[in-house]
Amino acid sequence: MTASLALSVSPTEPADRLLSPAELEAALRDIGARRYHNLHPFHRLLHDGKLDKDQVRAWALNRYYYQAMIPVKDATLLARLPDANLRRVWRQRIVDHDGDHEGDGGIERWLKLAEGVGFERDYVLSTKGILSATRFSVEAYVHFVAERSLLEAIASSLTEMFSPTIISERVAGMLKNYDFITRETLAYFDKRLTQAPRDADFALDYVTRHALTPQQQAQALDALRFKCNVLWTQLDALYFAYVSPGMIPPDAWRPGEGLRAGADA
Numbered sequence: 658m659t660a661s662l663a664l665s666v667s668p669t670e671p672a673d674r675l676l677s678p679a680e681l682e683a684a685l686r687d688i689g690a691r692r693y694h695n696l697h698p699f700h701r702l703l704h705d706g707k708l709d710k711d712q713v714r715a716w717a718l719n720r721y722y723y724q725a726m727i728p729v730k731d732a733t734l735l736a737r738l739p740d741a742n743l744r745r746v747w748r749q750r751i752v753d754h755d756g757d758h759e760g761d762g763g764i765e766r767w768l769k770l771a772e773g774v775g776f777e778r779d780y781v782l783s784t785k786g787i788l789s790a791t792r793f794s795v796e797a798y799v800h801f802v803a804e805r806s807l808l809e810a811i812a813s814s815l816t817e818m819f820s821p822t823i824i825s826e827r828v829a830g831m832l833k834n835y836d837f838i839t840r841e842t843l844a845y846f847d848k849r850l851t852q853a854p855r856d857a858d859f860a861l862d863y864v865t866r867h868a869l870t871p872q873q874q875a876q877a878l879d880a881l882r883f884k885c886n887v888l889w890t891q892l893d894a895l896y897f898a899y900v901s902p903g904m905i906p907p908d909a910w911r912p913g914e915g916l917r918a919g920a921d922a
């Protein structure tokens with residue numbers, strides 16, 4: 658039932674009828690069940706303790722760029738919101754990541770995670786070791802939010818509906834499987850467990866109330882597919898460079914670079 662719903666609103670087969678809010682939500686959830694990045698082989702290896710320390714480092718370093726650009730994406734979206742009630746809610750996302758003062762917020766907590774696995778803070782901040790594919794994927798997300806309709810921009814954040822499950826699985830798996838990972842290193846994820854559902858509930862409510870034609874519903878579903886691809890392609894690039902075949906592009910981070918004095922190999 659859910660699968661055929663999703664098919665009926667795919668881009669190749671335009672929707673011919675309006676879905677109820679519950680059907681739209683089911684179709685959105687179906688996309689997550691098939692395409693969310695919890696299914697990616699790189700995440701399976703990461704959570705199951707099958708990566709070595711340098712591969713975990715590559716993940717932390719590249720993912721920093723996603724974290725750093727999320728508030729840029731949200732500021733882009735905020736600037737397009739026509740009403741103060743919406744802006745008041747959305748601006749909280751920027752505060753969550755940037756913090757209210759220096760040393761606070763999600764970006765800072767991600768830097769702690771990167772430092773916890775051995776990086777020098779300034780090396781991470783420079784983003785010079787990240788894969789070009791990471792940069793391209795993340796920037797595609799920011800452009801999407803700037804250029805598409807507000808409905809599509811908000812719908813593209815709906816991957817957050819699925820993130821609490823992967824975060825719980827990741828934290829439990831990494832703590833159990835890696836002796837160099839501590840609860841403190843992973844503190845970033847503690848707050849996401851409450852922030853993500855709050856954000857996703859708001860965005861889902863917005864999307865179900867504003868996708869009022871079959872075409873708008875199809876656009877919302879496509880926006881979520883696009884965003885799943887933004888997340889997936891980042892992991893493809895990590896896998897290709899650091900797992901198999903292990904082809905690190907010439908300008909990307911190589912094991913040993915950018916580490917704190919005393920961080921072990």
Ligand SMILES: O=C(O)c1cc(C(=O)O)c2c(n1)C(=O)C(=O)c1cc(C(=O)O)[nH]c1-2
Pocket residue numbers: 727813814815816817818819820823824849888
């Ligand atoms: O750890 C994860 O797997 C994960 C996934 C996602 C997501 O699904 O987009 C986000 C985050 N984390 C996250 O930490 C975060 O701040 C975030 C913001 C957004 C967004 O699209 O606005 N997604 C995510």
